[in-house]
Amino acid sequence: MAATTPLRGVKAAIIDLDGTMLDTVLDIHAAINMMRADLDLEPMPVAQIRDMIGKGSDKLVRDVLAIDYDAAGVELRFQAAFDAYQRHYETINGDHSTHYPDVAEGLQTLQDDGLRLACVTNKPIGLARPLLELKGLSRYFDVIYGGDSLEKKKPHPMPLLQVCKDFALAPQQVVAIGDSSNDAQAARAAGCPVLTVPYGYNHGESIHETDSDGIVDTLLHAAKLIRLHNAK
Ligand SMILES: O=C(O)COP(=O)(O)O
Numbered sequence: 001m002a003a004t005t006p007l008r009g010v011k012a013a014i015i016d017l018d019g020t021m022l023d024t025v026l027d028i029h030a031a032i033n034m035m036r037a038d039l040d041l042e043p044m045p046v047a048q049i050r051d052m053i054g055k056g057s058d059k060l061v062r063d064v065l066a067i068d069y070d071a072a073g074v075e076l077r078f079q080a081a082f083d084a085y086q087r088h089y090e091t092i093n094g095d096h097s098t099h100y101p102d103v104a105e106g107l108q109t110l111q112d113d114g115l116r117l118a119c120v121t122n123k124p125i126g127l128a129r130p131l132l133e134l135k136g137l138s139r140y141f142d143v144i145y146g147g148d149s150l151e152k153k154k155p156h157p158m159p160l161l162q163v164c165k166d167f168a169l170a171p172q173q174v175v176a177i178g179d180s181s182n183d184a185q186a187a188r189a190a191g192c193p194v195l196t197v198p199y200g201y202n203h204g205e206s207i208h209e210t211d212s213d214g215i216v217d218t219l220l221h222a223a224k225l226i227r228l229h230n231a232k
């Protein structure tokens with residue numbers, strides 16, 4: 001683990017949701033295929049959907065439609081397909097999702113060490129909030145932003161900078177932890193240190209290709225690393 005000095009003086013953490021705290025691909029897969037069934041389209045395999053996750057629901061729905069339709073066809077169907085995706089997702093939200101190892105333990109350790117926690121996800125807030133609640137994770141977060149909470153979503157730095165403002169901290173004091181280049185790019189643009197986990201969805205690319213301040217096996221590992229760098 002190299003170049004970890006950026007973690008010194010960290011007082012808050014911004015945690016990503018899909019692919020970092022919860023393995024949600026099977027929920028997303030189910031909702032996408034319900035939407036596709038409405039359009040009389042064949043179901044898609046999980047692996048194909050997995051690599052499309054990360055840039056928010058609108059981009060996902062557009063990319064899925066683009067498999068079967070040209071650009072004009074996608075635009076024609078987008079709004080109805082997006083609404084159907086959201087509606088179907090709400091009916092199964094969390095049913096097929098599981099915690100990654102040591103998620104609650106990691107969040108608890110960060111909190112015990114005095115860090116304030118925010119969740120910044122590209123998932124729509126209307127899905128993210130109930131999912132975090134259902135999975136017993138809401139209580140760790142002072143702030144939760146979804147992909148539609150603010151004008152811009154990751155990889156734009158806006159949601160991360162908003163958290164820094166909410167917490168009255170400088171970006172260097174707020175570490176972002178996520179599973180994808182989206183999270184890392186947002187953090188770099190905001191000036192936040194960033195740690196990545198290797199087990200999530202990174203658009204089919206290895207996390208080793210992503211510029212970060214370190215790769216951690218779990219959120220508990222991240223918490224311990226942050227503790228180590230903040231030890232007096
Ligand atoms: O919904 C997405 O596209 C990804 O969500 P995430 O930002 O929590 O990984």
Ligand SMILES: [Mg+2]
Binds near residue numbers: 016018019178200
């Ligand atoms: Mg993610």
